[in-house]
Amino acid sequence: MTHLLPPQVVGFMKGAEEDYEGFWEDAAIAAMDDIYWFKEWDTVLEWEYPTFRWFTGGLTNICYSCVDYKVERGYGMKAAFIAEDGDTGVVRTVTYMQLLEMVKQYAAALRGLGVQKGDRVALYMPMGVEAAVIMLACARIGAIHMAIFAGFSPGAVVDRLSLTGAQYIFAQDAGSRRGKPIPLKVMVDEAIELLEDEAQIKSVVVLKSGTVDVKMKEGRDITWGEFLAKAEGQSPDVVPMESDDVLFVMPTSGTTAKPKVTVQRHGGYQLYIYSMAKWIYNLQPDDVWFCTSDIGWIVGHSYNVYGPLLVGCTSILFSGTPDYPRPDMWWDLIERNKATGLWFSPTGIRGLKRLGIEHALKHDLGSVERVFCAGELLNPAAWEWLQNDVFGGAIPVIDHMWQTETGGPIVGNPYGIAIAPIKPGSAAIPVPGLIADVVGDKDGHVCEPMEKGVLVIKKPFPGLTSTLWGDSERYKADYWETKEGTKGMYYAGDSAAKDEDGYIWFFGRADEVIKIAAHRIGTVEVESSLVAHPAVGEAGVSGVPDELRGEVASAFVVLTKGYEPGDELKKELIAHVRKTMGPIVVIGDIKFVSMLPKTKSGKIMRRVMKALLTGQDLGDLSTVEEEASVEEIREATQKMKGDA
Numbered sequence: 001m002t003h004l005l006p007p008q009v010v011g012f013m014k015g016a017e018e019d020y021e022g023f024w025e026d027a028a029i030a031a032m033d034d035i036y037w038f039k040e041w042d043t044v045l046e047w048e049y050p051t052f053r054w055f056t057g058g059l060t061n062i063c064y065s066c067v068d069y070k071v072e073r074g075y076g077m078k079a080a081f082i083a084e085d086g087d088t089g090v091v092r093t094v095t096y097m098q099l100l101e102m103v104k105q106y107a108a109a110l111r112g113l114g115v116q117k118g119d120r121v122a123l124y125m126p127m128g129v130e131a132a133v134i135m136l137a138c139a140r141i142g143a144i145h146m147a148i149f150a151g152f153s154p155g156a157v158v159d160r161l162s163l164t165g166a167q168y169i170f171a172q173d174a175g176s177r178r179g180k181p182i183p184l185k186v187m188v189d190e191a192i193e194l195l196e197d198e199a200q201i202k203s204v205v206v207l208k209s210g211t212v213d214v215k216m217k218e219g220r221d222i223t224w225g226e227f228l229a230k231a232e233g234q235s236p237d238v239v240p241m242e243s244d245d246v247l248f249v250m251p252t253s254g255t256t257a258k259p260k261v262t263v264q265r266h267g268g269y270q271l272y273i274y275s276m277a278k279w280i281y282n283l284q285p286d287d288v289w290f291c292t293s294d295i296g297w298i299v300g301h302s303y304n305v306y307g308p309l310l311v312g313c314t315s316i317l318f319s320g321t322p323d324y325p326r327p328d329m330w331w332d333l334i335e336r337n338k339a340t341g342l343w344f345s346p347t348g349i350r351g352l353k354r355l356g357i358e359h360a361l362k363h364d365l366g367s368v369e370r371v372f373c374a375g376e377l378l379n380p381a382a383w384e385w386l387q388n389d390v391f392g393g394a395i396p397v398i399d400h401m402w403q404t405e406t407g408g409p410i411v412g413n414p415y416g417i418a419i420a421p422i423k424p425g426s427a428a429i430p431v432p433g434l435i436a437d438v439v440g441d442k443d444g445h446v447c448e449p450m451e452k453g454v455l456v457i458k459k460p461f462p463g464l465t466s467t468l469w470g471d472s473e474r475y476k477a478d479y480w481e482t483k484e485g486t487k488g489m490y491y492a493g494d495s496a497a498k499d500e501d502g503y504i505w506f507f508g509r510a511d512e513v514i515k516i517a518a519h520r521i522g523t524v525e526v527e528s529s530l531v532a533h534p535a536v537g538e539a540g541v542s543g544v545p546d547e548l549r550g551e552v553a554s555a556f557v558v559l560t561k562g563y564e565p566g567d568e569l570k571k572e573l574i575a576h577v578r579k580t581m582g583p584i585v586v587i588g589d590i591k592f593v594s595m596l597p598k599t600k601s602g603k604i605m606r607r608v609m610k611a612l613l614t615g616q617d618l619g620d621l622s623t624v625e626e627e628a629s630v631e632e633i634r635e636a637t638q639k640m641k642g643d644a
Contacts, residue, residue, distance in 0.1 A: 006418035009429075016434070028041075034312065036069045047460060049488070050476050052460040056243060056244060063136045064238045066309035067080075070096050075096045078285075081099070083129045085176075087179055105231050106137035107140040112231055113168065117142030120146055122161060123135070123145060123148065124170070125170060128295075139266070141239055142239045144164075146166060146248060158195055161191060161200070164249055166200075169188055171204060173212055204220055243265065246263055252405070260474065262468065263465050275433070277311050280408075281372060284311065292343060292344055298403075302407060330352070346379065349386055372412075377427075380532060381533075383425070398413045401506060406463050411429065425528065426505050427505075438454065453495075454494065495508055495522050515543070526585060529585075530577060535569060536559065539556065539557050552586045553586065554609075597629040598626075
């Protein structure tokens with residue numbers, strides 16, 4: 001299995017297999033130059049199935065490691081954040097020393113507001129310095145932060161407030177998307193009105209951008225300036241936290257149902273995202289790191305804020321879209337800031353590809369040393385475009401995989417140890433320190449090479465959520481006892497196969513499978529086949545009932561620039577899928593649309609497409625990025641049925 005992998009990687013993998021707790025203790029000791037412990041741990045791992053505790057007895061605080069410790073080590077004058085608002089063009093640079101002063105002020109102000117250790121603090125703000133500082137300041141005093149993507153509907157906001165019992169909200173008066181204001185404070189007010197008890201919310205702190213007028217409720221709402229004034233007479237000191245103390249809660253994105261509220265803790269999470277920053281991303285203090293995620297998602301927490309600061313590099317915080325007000329926004333930002341490492345979503349890459357290669361080629365991207373992609377499968381065609389067309393094969397473009405629940409990567413190419421050969425379409429191998437495999441979900445047998453099964457992780461690891469907030473039974477049922485064959489193992493929920501070299505290949509969520517004449521075909525497999533055709537920018541596929549075959553595939557396709565929809569192109573695409581995947585893949589119909597229904601984190605909402613195709617209830621739509629996409633799919637499905 002390991003003949004293809006560099007010997008350094010093989011050594012890491014064997015170390016975890018032979019002495020799991022020793023492996024992670026060695027990792028914690030090796031990280032002490034960047035992670036500070038007020039008191040070292042007594043026990044590495046306590047596992048009381050299905051929950052667990054890492055580094056018990058240890059005292060640490062991720063804020064201190066990220067900011068104070070970096071200033072102590074001489075990083076004070078280095079840029080910690082470069083924040084840019086794409087809509088307005090405003091750019092702001094904050095050094096580590098400036099960040100420390102801001103964090104201290106905010107921490108004291110939080111205390112002045114009445115926030116105490118263990119209180120839940122919600123953020124409903126665009127990507128920016130203030131949001132990041134609130135997160136760090138909460139961590140500093142032991143409060144638990146929960147970021148809500150700025151733009152979620154009041155229904156999605158109230159779900160998250162109710163599930164976590166948040167008492168304090170930090171919101172901006174309005175955000176902006178493609179030049180249009182998003183009334184964030186109004187949506188906060190509407191969400192609070194939907195709470196069973198409005199008195200749950202003690203304070204709403206409003207950062208005013210000046211773009212809209214907002215109503216302020218007396219006795220509850222205060223301005224940012226009034227909040228900062230509360231720092232007077234309050235302590236800015238850091239609180240040493242037990243390793244197992246909760247750092248933040250993060251609801252899942254809600255692609256399938258009501259969100260589940262994952263939990264991350266100061267000790268384990270801190271070590272895990274730092275280790276992956278070094279082992280997978282090879283983050284170094286002199287890096288200028290551009291991750292295109294938003295602070296409302298786990299990626300934004302781990303690798304826009306905490307991970308880069310733990311390493312001591314510079315993190316670019318970008319608020320906006322890659323194509324507004326110009327189609328070269330990201331490429332221009334990369335050139336101006338001489339970014340060395342990039343983190344894109346596959347959706348973002350496919351979007352850039354649709355905009356055209358010319359926007360990338362007019363910029364000097366010579367500073368870029370490596371690119372990483374995650375969020376959904378990086379289709380080989382999208383990889384080929386970025387790897388060879390944009391970067392001329394000069395740097396690695398690396399796919400990897402993780403989940404909200406895992407805090408950081410769980411499958412990836414260990415670039416920071418020694419890069420393994422890239423196989424386009426594969427997310428590479430389980431990351432160092434994880435004991436993972438692909439098994440059959442019915443009987444738990446270890447799958448043969450390229451036999452489809454589900455990804456499982458056999459032991460808890462420091463980045464994994466150890467429970468769901470307020471719902472330990474659901475945690476056990478959804479992750480550790482989901483399927484008969486995976487009991488006692490963490491069930492990732494992804495259909496996968498492992499090849500003879502140990503590389504993992506994903507085919508979509510385990511429940512996103514089309515059964516065509518008894519053949520199980522992953523929706524992602526069909527989408528990848530379609531995207532490999534030059535006419536296709538994006539594709540969404542779902543199964544629909546068929547009397548003869550059980551199910552057939554229905555596809556929604558977004559075309560690349562220069563192609564026009566039509567019956568001839570439809571026939572060409574169907575023939576292309578049959579040629580690349582074989583005649584067992586039967587496509588009932590293809591409809592051309594301008595956009596696919598996605599979550600605000602960029603994941604295709606296949607359950608929405610399937611529900612529309614089969615006439616089922618659509619469920620929760622609060623996380624849909626563009627409501628118009630749902631209506632377009634609805635109209636297309638109605639036309640499909642009419643044509644049939």
